[in-house]
Amino acid sequence: MANYGTRSQKYTPPTPRMNSPTLKAAPYGSDFSGLVCGFRFVADEPGVPIDSNGVVQWIERHDTAKEFLWLHFDLANSSCERWMRTRLDLPEAFFETLRDGSHSTRIEHQEGALLAVINDVIFNFELTPAEIATLWVYTHQKLLVTARLKPLRSVDTLRESVRRGEVFRSPAELLTHLLRDQADLLVQIVRRTNVEVDRIEDRFLSMRAPASRSDLGAMRRVLVRLQRLLAPEPGSVFRLLARPPRWLHLHDVQDLRDATEEFSLVLGDLAGLVERIKLLQEEIGTRMDEQSNRTLFTLTLVTVLALPINIVAGFFGMNVGGIPFAENHHGFWLMVLIVATFTVLAGWWVFRRRRGDQ
16 A cells, blocks of 8 residues: 555545445535545646545555645535545544634644645635635645635636646645645735725725725725735745755745745735725725814804804893893894904804814
8 A cells, every 4th residue: 555644554444335325426516525626646747537436546556656646625524524534644633733723824744744724715705704714735745635614716726727737746736836826816806905995095085975984994804814814824834944844855845935935925915905905094084084073163163153142132032121222223233233243253263263273
């Protein structure tokens, strides 16, 4: 049996017969084992699709020195983890990672293999926080295992590349391709968000319509969540590349380093976009405060200007004796002059206070 894993012993139960009821197609787009898709690679040749039974036969062969597999599983299938435990030579650390509550992106070197947790967006991504999911990856010299709960864009892109006949030298090159696809998708998200932010900023500067702070807030929340989940990845990869596994070739190490550097640049653009959205939100908030202050000043001015006439009307409406100018033929105009004088003085005082506050 080919020794491509890291554990010294493995239990292999009898292969189920073709007429067994367990071979019926399971839901979630996978077969009875939870396998969504599988490919067998030979050096310098395109990948060939392989099913669960073919995987079992490949493991039992002894002439697989120049071959390796990529197996992609659906963890929503209840049989998936059990099948991987019994059929594949995977370390217990991989299954512990599946149950780990921490979904931060990282790549670690454990027991001679690479264990990776990669956060990505699901296939129908609409820039909402709920659309981010996790991909678990196990990489060894002869095997690449990926597992997820929801369909992911980067995995679908990698699968299409394999189906188009792209040649891969090793499982590490597949992992590098997966990281590059993730970075490309993040670039698309940043570009699309940039276009939307440009549209909101142009509308804000032209004063055509009030800019929506809620839209900016939703964008910022998604980008901050992506940044928080993806940011640990470059550091973990660089720590890994400082002491790579022995089976990792020099060109694979260089490819991983290049992909990580590209991803770091994308994260820098993401951080800059988050800061830009933050500044635009502050500008919109400042303008809204200015509008509120102008409205409040108008209401205050109206109240102050109406105060003298309200006071005079209140006094003259008491209907008591001693009302001044009651017998004077010019009493009305005298009162108008007095009220107008106090109103002008009150308005002058309000405008003076406003200029002093500015």
